[in-house]
Amino acid sequence: MPSISLWCYSTSGWEAFLSLPIFSPASLLYRGIFLEASCFFTDAIDFTWFITGITGKTTENKMNISQPVAHCLYLLAVIILLASCNRNSKNSPTDTPTSGEISISADETFEPIIRNVITNFQRVYTNAKIIASYKAETEVINDLLNDKSRVIVIARPLNSDEMNYFHQRQFEPRQNKIATDAVCFIINTNNPDTNLSQSKVRDIMSGKQRLWSEIDPNSSLKDISIVFDNNSSSIVRYIKDSINGSGQLPLNTYAAASNAAVVDYVEKNPAAIGVIGVNWISQGDDSIANNFLRRIKPVAIGSANPSDTNFYKPFQYYIMQHQYPFLRDVYVISGEPRMGLGTGFASYLASDEGQRIILRSGLMPATQPVRVIELRKGF
Numbered sequence: 001m002p003s004i005s006l007w008c009y010s011t012s013g014w015e016a017f018l019s020l021p022i023f024s025p026a027s028l029l030y031r032g033i034f035l036e037a038s039c040f041f042t043d044a045i046d047f048t049w050f051i052t053g054i055t056g057k058t059t060e061n062k063m064n065i066s067q068p069v070a071h072c073l074y075l076l077a078v079i080i081l082l083a084s085c086n087r088n089s090k091n092s093p094t095d096t097p098t099s100g101e102i103s104i105s106a107d108e109t110f111e112p113i114i115r116n117v118i119t120n121f122q123r124v125y126t127n128a129k130i131i132a133s134y135k136a137e138t139e140v141i142n143d144l145l146n147d148k149s150r151v152i153v154i155a156r157p158l159n160s161d162e163m164n165y166f167h168q169r170q171f172e173p174r175q176n177k178i179a180t181d182a183v184c185f186i187i188n189t190n191n192p193d194t195n196l197s198q199s200k201v202r203d204i205m206s207g208k209q210r211l212w213s214e215i216d217p218n219s220s221l222k223d224i225s226i227v228f229d230n231n232s233s234s235i236v237r238y239i240k241d242s243i244n245g246s247g248q249l250p251l252n253t254y255a256a257a258s259n260a261a262v263v264d265y266v267e268k269n270p271a272a273i274g275v276i277g278v279n280w281i282s283q284g285d286d287s288i289a290n291n292f293l294r295r296i297k298p299v300a301i302g303s304a305n306p307s308d309t310n311f312y313k314p315f316q317y318y319i320m321q322h323q324y325p326f327l328r329d330v331y332v333i334s335g336e337p338r339m340g341l342g343t344g345f346a347s348y349l350a351s352d353e354g355q356r357i358i359l360r361s362g363l364m365p366a367t368q369p370v371r372v373i374e375l376r377k378g379f
Contacts, residue, residue, distance in 0.1 A: 093338065093340055095340045095341040096339075096340065096341065096344070097339055097340065097341060097343055097344030097347070098125040098127065098128055098341070098344050099125065099127035099128050099341065100127070100128065100129070100340065100341045101128075101129040101130075101341070102130060102131070102150055102151070102340065102341045102342050102345075103130075103131045103133065103148065103149050103150070104130060104131070104132050104133070104149050104150065104151040104152065104342065105132070105133045105134075105139070105140040105144070105149040105151075105152045105153075106132055106133070106134055106135075106140065106152065106153040106154075107134070107135070107136075107137050107140055107153060107154045107155055107233070107234050108135055108136060108229060108230070108233065108258060109155065109181070109229070109233065109234055109259060109276070109277035109279075109280075110134075110153055110181070110277060110330065111134040111259070112279050112280060112361065113179075113279045113357070113358060113361040113363065114132060114134070114153055115132070116357055116361065117348070117349060117354060117358075118130050118132055118345075120353070120357055121345060121354075124353075125344075128341055128344070128345075130341070130345060133149070136229075136230040136231075136232035136233045136234075137155065137156075137233055137234040138232035139232065140153075140154055141154065141158075141162065144173075144333065144335050145162065145165055147335075149335075150334065150336040150340070150341075150342035151332065151333065151334050151335070151336065151342040151345055151346050152332075152333050153178075153330065153332050153349075154234065154330075154331060154333065155181060155234040155238070155328045155329065155330055155331070156234070156328070156329070156331065157175050157331055157333070158173065166335065171335075171337055173333055173334060173335045174333070174334040174343075174346065175331050175332075175333045175334075176331065176332050176333075176349075176350050177329050177330070177331055177366045178331065178332050178349050178354070178355070178358060178365070178366050179329070179330040179363040179364060179365055179366055180319055180327055180328070180329055180330065180363060180364040180366070181277055181278060181279070181327065181329070181330050181363050181364075182277075182278040182314035182324055182326060182363075183235065183238055183275060183276075183277070183278070183314075183327070183328065184275070184278040184280075184281065184298055184314045184326075185201065185274070185275055185299040185301070185326075186262070186263065186266050186274045186275075186276060186281070186296040186297065186298055186299065187266065187272070187273050187296065187297050188266055188267065188269065188270040188271075188272060188296065188297070189267075189295070189296065189297055191212075191221060191270055191297070192219070193212065193215055193216050193219060193299075194297055194299060194300060195299070195300045195301075195302070195311040196215070196299050196300070196301060196302065196311075197301075197302040198301060198302055198304055198325055200215055201243065201301065202243055202244060202245075204224060204226065204273065205226065205239050205243045205244045205249075205250070206245075206246060206250060207244075207249075207250025207251065207252065210223060210224050210252055211223060211224060212224055212271060221270060221271045222271060223252065223271055224252060224271060224272075224273060225252055225253075225254060225269060225271055225272045225273070226249075226250065226252055226253040226254065226272075226273055226274075226275070227253070227254045227255075227256050227262050227265045227266065227269075227272055227273070227274045227275070228253065228254075228256070228262060228274070228275045228276075229255065229258050229259050229261070229262055229275075230255055230257060230258070231255050235275050235276070235277070236249070238326075238328060239275065242326070242328075259276045259277060260280070260292075262274040262276050263276065263280070263281075263296055266296050267295045267296055273299070274296070278298075278314040278319075278362055278363065279361050279362055279363055281293045281296075281298060282314070282315075282316070282361065282362025298313050298314060300312055301325055301326065303323060303325070304325055310323075312324045312325075314326075315362075316359075316362055316363070316364060319363070319364045320364050330363070332346045332350065333346075334346045350366070350367070352367075
């Protein structure tokens with residue numbers, strides 16, 4: 001009758017210590033136990049078990065150890081298998097799309113809106129806990145690539161090099177546009193130059209014009225100081241790539257470490273011009289945003305259309321109409337290979353409820369329409 005042999009490596013070489021008919025219940029049990037145990041022993045110590053497989057002939061018992069010892073070894077394998085299963089279950093993720101605990105990272109520019117979304121998500125799903133870190137864009141992306149965060153929120157999709165990292169792991173990260181943001185320029189409340197053309201903004205950001213008198217001959221202010229959040233931030237990347245086009249910043253630029261610090265600096269320095277994300281001053285129901293808006297003034301930017309002589313502040317309607325020119329898209333990117341809490345939170349951001357929260361934040365949601373109310377005289 002065909003049989004299966006269990007072999008053990010001893011000082012005298014490989015020896016079969018137990019032989020069972022292939023279709024016997026004991027044989028089937030031993031096959032399962034020792035196949036699992038072989039993986040454990042191979043990884044753990046230099047003591048390897050293996051099954052020679054099915055033979056086409058009757059194999060006699062060639063063990064050189066006693067039958068009780070063989071059964072003791074069997075029990076040891078069972079214990080190891082159970083310990084291995086318990087170890088794997090402890091290390092495996094236990095979160096679901098609506099429960100558990102995860103860490104995410106978000107561009108510091110979007111802290112007010114992400115903080116608001118997390119609050120609402122956890123209010124709906126009481127068994128979920130999301131720990132958010134707000135950092136410069138470069139650090140946020142590194143968190144995703146180094147598996148420190150399953151989900152990130154940034155102002156661009158992943159580039160080809162970043163995508164190749166996931167493709168090498170045979171995984172396609174999920175990227176969804178969730179909003180359009182405005183890069184906002186702010187000035188001191190005592191600065192009268194509240195309107196700037198796009199060309200003036202580019203001259204300031206490139207360092208071609210460094211005096212307020214070059215912007216407005218009647219200005220009593222002197223040297224312009226440009227302040228932004230962080231050298232590695234998405235704001236700085238946007239200035240380099242989309243505004244001054246040179247990839248360099250002028251010498252009169254300063255990093256203030258955060259968007260909140262930019263507001264503080266501009267409030268205290270009349271000749272400063274700051275660059276922040278608009279949601280820091282646009283959330284009507286956010287006390288921090290309302291406080292910031294009382295301390296500084298947003299600059300209105302001229303249209304790129306020569307026939308349009310108007311200037312537009314980074315209000316939601318002007319973002320929707322693309323009349324405010326300095327815009328960028330916001331993405332939620334999930335590097336989660338399973339349907340866990342990260343997937344649930346990313347889906348919530350793109351859902352109707354998540355888009356309504358973004359709508360209230362002052363950004364332009366990707367899918368939620370903006371209601372426009374036209375007021376006419378006589379009504």
